[in-house]
Amino acid sequence: MPAEPLEILRPVSEDVLDILTALPRGRRLLGFDLGTKTIGLAMSDVERCIATPLETIQRSKFSAEAARVQELAARFDIGGFVFGLPVNMDGTEGPRAQSARAFARNLARLAPLPCAFWDERLSTAAVTRAMIDADTTRARRAIVVDRVAAAYILQGFLDRLRARSLQL
Numbered sequence: 688m689p690a691e692p693l694e695i696l697r698p699v700s701e702d703v704l705d706i707l708t709a710l711p712r713g714r715r716l717l718g719f720d721l722g723t724k725t726i727g728l729a730m731s732d733v734e735r736c737i738a739t740p741l742e743t744i745q746r747s748k749f750s751a752e753a754a755r756v757q758e759l760a761a762r763f764d765i766g767g768f769v770f771g772l773p774v775n776m777d778g779t780e781g782p783r784a785q786s787a788r789a790f791a792r793n794l795a796r797l798a799p800l801p802c803a804f805w806d807e808r809l810s811t812a813a814v815t816r817a818m819i820d821a822d823t824t825r826a827r828r829a830i831v832v833d834r835v836a837a838a839y840i841l842q843g844f845l846d847r848l849r850a851r852s853l854q855l
Contacts, residue, residue, distance in 0.1 A: 709801035710735075714766025717741075717759065718841025720807065720833050721771060721787045726752060727833030729841045730763055735848060738841035740834035749790070753797050760798055767800050771807030771840040805844040811836045 720727035
């Protein structure tokens with residue numbers, strides 16, 4: 688009996704190399720900024736160089752959130768997921784990080800794609816500061832901050848992925 692693919696055996700990884708080797712060529716990544724009220728989503732281009740804000744999902748039931756993610760994954764030919772991991776400033780993981788891990792685990796059961804976590808410390812704060820500096824109105828910031836934060840998280844991961852692939 689043939690071995691199951693890596694993405695099913697090890698759906699969630701901490702190692703950039705794991706996802707790099709598991710990703711099929713020409714497939715995009717979907718980035719997540721998991722909040723308590725919303726989920727910001729961003730996606731990469733097929734070359735995995737640029738992250739672009741995609742949309743914001745209002746939190747409701749997991750099944751509805753997962754269905755929307757699966758719909759987007761099919762529509763945009765997503766090859767893997769990158770979840771922002773809200774680590775505390777001292778490097779420990781609290782309830783929000785545990786919640787992000789649980790969401791990723793549950794989604795990986797429904798959509799068996801390679802998954803990775805990316806430290807998202809201060810990502811929303813950095814994005815908010817940049818939007819304030821760009822003189823974005825408070826109303827506009829409220830609408831786009833989550834998906835822009837997801838793009839910020841995904842871009843950090845893409846930059847690390849690219850650096851890692853150049854080392855190989």
